[in-house]
Amino acid sequence: MSDALVSLRNIVKTYRRGQQIVPVLAGVSFDIEAGAFLALMGPSGSGKSTLLNLIAGIDRPDSGQLIVAGEEIGNLDEADLADWRARNVGFIFQFYNLMPVLSALENVELPLLLKDMPRRERTERARLALEMVGLADRADHAPSELSGGQQQRVAIARALITDPTLIVADEPTGDLDRESANDILRLMQRLNDEIGKTIIMVTHDSRAAGHAHAIMHLEKGELSGREDVRA
Amino acid sequence: MLLALIFRNAFRHRLRTLLTMVGLAVAILAYGLLSTVISAWYAGADGASGARLITRNSISLVFPLPITYREKIRQIDGVRAITLANWFGGVYKEPKNFFPQFAIEPESYLNIYSEFRLTDEERREFLRDRKGCIVGAKLARTYGFKVGDTITLQGRVFPGNWDFVIRGIYTGRDAKTDVSQMLFHWDYLNETLKKRWPGRANEVGVYVVDIGDSARAAEISRAIDIQFKNSNAETLTETDRAFQLGFVSRTESIVVAIRLVSYVVIFIILAVMANTMAMTVRERTAEYATLKALGFSPLFVILLIYGESLAIAAIGGGVGIAATFPVAALFAKTLGKFFPVFDVSSTTVGLQMLWALLVGLISAFFPARRAARVKIVDGLRSIG
C-alpha cells in the first residue's frame, strides 16, 4: 500500500495526570498523501495537537505504528529523532515561537545551523525565504518590532528554509485577526500549490480549514470523518 | 550566531543582568580585598623575622633545653645557623629597675641578629671580655650607662650578685629594632653555674635558628620538633615574630573569621546568581523547547545556558578583579601603618577567577539540566 507520506496504524496515546490516566488517542489509523494540505479539526481537547505532535516527531505514541517520510519514527532514539525532525519537518506554532533576541533574518537562518553550510549561503537562503513570505524589507527587525501576522510569516520562512518533507502548523492563525489570518492561510495555500509542500494544519476554525484541500474531524480521540474541500 | 544568542540572551533583562553582574563584581572585589588583608596580616607578622625560628621547651618558657640540642638542630635540613639565649631576669639596684637581660653566645647571636649594630671595636671588645656585656641605646639613655661602666645585677632566676662591664652600646638597624635589652656571655653564666649549682649548668632557654628562607618556616619548625619528640625535653618551634608577640594564637581566629566572611560573600552571590539563572531559564522554557523541536540537541541548549551564565560571571568577575587593584591601593594608603605590605597577590587573583568561574558553572548546572530534560511538548505548552 504505502506511498503515503504519513501512515498511522492504531495509534494510542494516553497522558498521566497524577494517578489518573487520561486517554487522548484511542487507536487512530489514517494515511496522508504527499502534497496534501490537510486540516485537522475538532473541539478543544479532542487530541488534535497531540496527534500533530506525534506526526511531527516531538512526542511518542504509547502503541501503534507511525511511519512518516519513510521512517518508523517510533523506533528512533532521541538524537536520531532530532536529526529526522531537522531534515523532514517544518514547524509553525500558534504563538510563532521566534527567538526574541534574533532578527527576522537570523530566526529564519537558525535551522540551517544544523546543516553544516557556509555562513554566506545560510544568509542568502534566509533572505530568499524572507522574500518569499514578503518580508525582505524587515530582515533586520526583531520579532517584537513585527506584527503578529508578520511574525507568523517569519515563522513560515523558518519552516521552509530547510526544504522539509512536511510542514505542521498548530492553530497557525489562532492568535491573529481575520485579515492577517487570511494572509497566512493564502501563503500556506501557495506553498502547497506552487512548491508542493505537504501541510498538516490543526485548527478549530472552519473558515481556516476551508483553505485546506481536505479536512479530518477528530472527536474524543477518534476520527469522525474526512471530507474533501472544493474551492 | 551561537555567540549572538548567548550574549543577547544574557542582556535581555538588562537591569537584572546588570544587578547580578554588579553583585558578582562586588563579591569578587570583597573576596580579593579580604584575601589581601589576610596575606598582609601574615606579611606583617613574619616580614621582619620570618626567617628566624625560636625553639623552646614545649611545656613552658621557664623550662630549659639541654645544650646538646644545639648540634642536633644544626644538622636539620634548612638550618643555616643557630644561636642560643637564656633569660636572666636580674634587677639593677632596685626591683623597679627592670629590663630584659639575656645570656647569649655573642658571635653567633650577633650574626643572626644583624639588626643589632655595634662598631667593630665595640664588637671586638665584647667578644674578648667574658664578663663583658652590651646594652641597647635606649637602655643606656635611661640609666646613663657608658662604655666601660661596671654594672651589678642581682639575680632572681640565678641568685647572687653578678658583675658586668659594658663593652658596647648597640643601635638598631631601623625603628622596629628593640634597643632596650642587655646581652652578655652565656659562657660566663654557665661557668659560674657549674661552680655554684652544677645541676643547672649546660642548659639553654631558647635556641634561635636562622633558616634563610621564611617560606620553609613551618616545615623546618616541624622537623625540629619531631626530632625531639618523646625526649625528656620536647620542643616547640615557631617564628621569632610569632614567638615574641604570641601572635599566631591570638590572630588565628581573626584570620579564620575573615576567611569565613570571604566565603560567605561568595556563597551569597552564588545564591543570587543561581536564582537569576533559574528564573531566566524558566522564562525561556518554550524557547528551548522550540529549539529542540527544530532539531537542536539538548546539548546545544545546555551550551546556551552555560555560555550565558559564564558570560555574566566573566564580566562581573572581571570587573571585580580589575577593581581590586585600585581599591587595594587605596586601602594600602589609609592602612599602611598596620600593614607594611599590602599587595594583591597573583594567588588572590587566581582564586578570584576560580570563584567567578565556579559561580558561573554552578549557577548554570540545575537550570541547564532541567531545560535539557524537559520534554518538548511539555516545554511548548508552557507558553501563553
Ligand SMILES: Nc1ncnc2c1ncn2[C@@H]1O[C@H](COP(=O)(O)OP(=O)(O)O)[C@@H](O)[C@H]1O
Ligand atoms: N503533556 C500533557 N500532559 C497531560 N495532559 C495532556 C498533555 N497534552 C495534552 N493533554 C491532554 O490531552 C487532551 C488533548 O489535548 P490536545 O491534543 O492539546 O487537544 P487539542 O489540541 O485538540 O485541544 C486534553 O485533555 C489535554 O488536557
Ligand SMILES: [Mg+2]
Ligand atoms: Mg491544541
